[in-house]
Amino acid sequence: MALNQFNLKLGKYAPYLLSIIILGVLLLIWSGMTGIPKFDPSGLSEDDLMMQEMNGDIIRDESGEYINNPDKLSAIPGPGRVYDKAVTELSAPFEKMGTNDHGIGWLVVYTLKRFLVGFLLATVVAVFLGMLIGMSKTLLMALNPFIQVLKPVSPLAWMPLLLYSVKDPYITSVLVVFMASLWPTMANTAFGVSNIKKDYIRVSEMVEMSWFRRFYSVVLPASAPAIFAGLRISFGSALVAVVPAEMLLGELGVGYLSWIEWNNLDIAGVIFAIIVVGVVGFLLDYGLSKLAQRFTYVEA
Amino acid sequence: MSYLAVDHVTKIYPSLEPDAKKGDEFVVFDEINFTIEKGEFVSMIGHSGCGKSTLLNIMAGFDQATKGGIILDGRETSKPGLDRMVVFQNFALMPWKTAYENVALAVRQSHKEWSKAEVKEWTMKYLQMMNLESAANRRPSMLSGGMRQRVGLARAFAAEPKILLLDEPFAQIDALTRGSIQEELLRMWEATKSTVFMVTHDVDEAILLSNRIAMMSSGPHAKLAEMVNIDIPRPRVRSELIDDPKYMQIRNHIIKFLVSGETGVGDKASNNVAELKAV
DSSP states (O other): OHHHHHHHHHGGGHHHHHHHHHHHHHHHHHHHHHOOOOOOOTTOOHHHHHHHHHHTSEEEOTTSOEEEOGGGOOSOOOHHHHHHHHHHHHHSTTOEEETTEEOHHHHHHHHHHHHHHHHHHHHHHHHHHHHHHHTOHHHHHHHHHHHHHHTTSOGGGGHHHHHHHHOOHHHHHHHHHHHHHHHHHHHHHHHHHHTOOHHHHHHHHHTTOOHHHHIIIIIHHHHHHHHHHHHHHHHHHHHHHHHHHHHHHTOSSHHHHHHHHHHTTOHHHHHHHHHHHHHHHHHHHHHHHHHHHHHOOOOO | OOSEEEEEEEEEEEOOOTTOOTTOEEEEEEEEEEEEOTTOEEEEEOOTTSSHHHHHHHHHTSSOOSEEEEEETTEEOOSOOTTEEEEOTTOOOOTTSOHHHHHHHHHHHHOTTOOHHHHHHHHHHHHHHTTOGGGTTSOGGGSOHHHHHHHHHHHHHHTOOSEEEEESTTTTSOHHHHHHHHHHHHHHHHHHTOOEEEEESOHHHHHHHOSEEEEEOOSSSBOEEEEEEOOOOSSOOHHHHTTOHHHHHHHHHHHHHHHHSOOOSSSSTTHHHHHHHHO
């Protein structure tokens, strides 16, 4: 009831405002749970304090009082420290400080490139094969068991075999993305093509379309919604696969960033990497859904 | 020689009865024989299951007759083609194309040598004839059922087929809209001097539109029970038709047949027409 009144007054902005409020509450809880514990010097001698200061466990603040050194705390960092980390990383996104220390902008570019090459390659192969399979009921039934067995295999399970075969970690990481994207699109395309409404085929026969014309002006648009549904599933599965592939293969990228920061014991960096993966994934998925809208139709 | 001949057409499916043995047959209809002359409007009426839609599909080339065949303008038909345009019960418009594109598709295919401008002119002409100018750039999902079927009719007429096959075209349209589309169909039929074969189970619709009505007995083993001549002069106006004694006579005759399953008077053919005229 209260929520409905709230809704009524703010109209279409209500959900956005609610999102911001939820974000604020989450940040509050986060910082409340991860605040730097207050340093209590009582019961410690002057020597103890000096020893701790030399160790770097405590530092003096502006007024000269001892406080816990935030950089030395092994606890989960609060939002403030993740924000500081993000500012540092984002202020020099395209700098190369060393072989393995590239700016966050580069890491995103590397991951995007790996992801898009693998995903697009898989899309071309999957749509082509899916169409071929879907146009023949016999072929569909004959190949379906293979697709069904291969589909649930985690794309990472292929990695040792792929690495052994191609002996190149970059190509292997692309192929892992490829394997992750292949099956859902292929299965959905085949399903979509084999389930095109009989009416559309009948109309295309009635107006005597050539095979080629029927393919691109009836079969392709009629199965577009099924193909895009498959692409969305493939997309999610490829995005899930690209992060551990980078971790395991040591290929530079945002997935690698998360692992490197863990090796540095920089938990703020790990959280920052998680957020970057989330944002990149969201933007890609948004783009794909916009693209899908252009090519799909409302069933009459 | 008649324009279109349905010649001893029989459709048999393997039996699906639970106790059927292999090789058992299910005869949908048996030895259907009739002809349609050029420019005629012939309807077929019968209970569901008598195979009238199957017969239409055979005429369209979507289905094959087990025995017999269809001869159109001196040639036996087999595959579907532009000379037999079908208007489907569920419209069968391509939802990713606009109303214009759905009609233009048939125009382009039937006149491959035409330029873009010629195709456009012809398409717009038929859209206008069906009162569809305002809907030309809309997709089917944005159109009402009545509008969709207008597009379906425009598509079929625009290809100028030798015969139009209407498969219960108004079954999914509400009663009020149905009336006005029926009148548009009549106008189109008269303007283009087309030949039409329509399957329906609406008696009033059949009488309003047709020159002759073919009555099918119930299946299995459905037969063409009777061909009724509708000699009510045109133009026929729905509101006046109801008071026409001849109309009531024919209507009662058809409904009696549909209810009892018997033709009542005599055998097939048109001896009932003589009876009707005597009244």
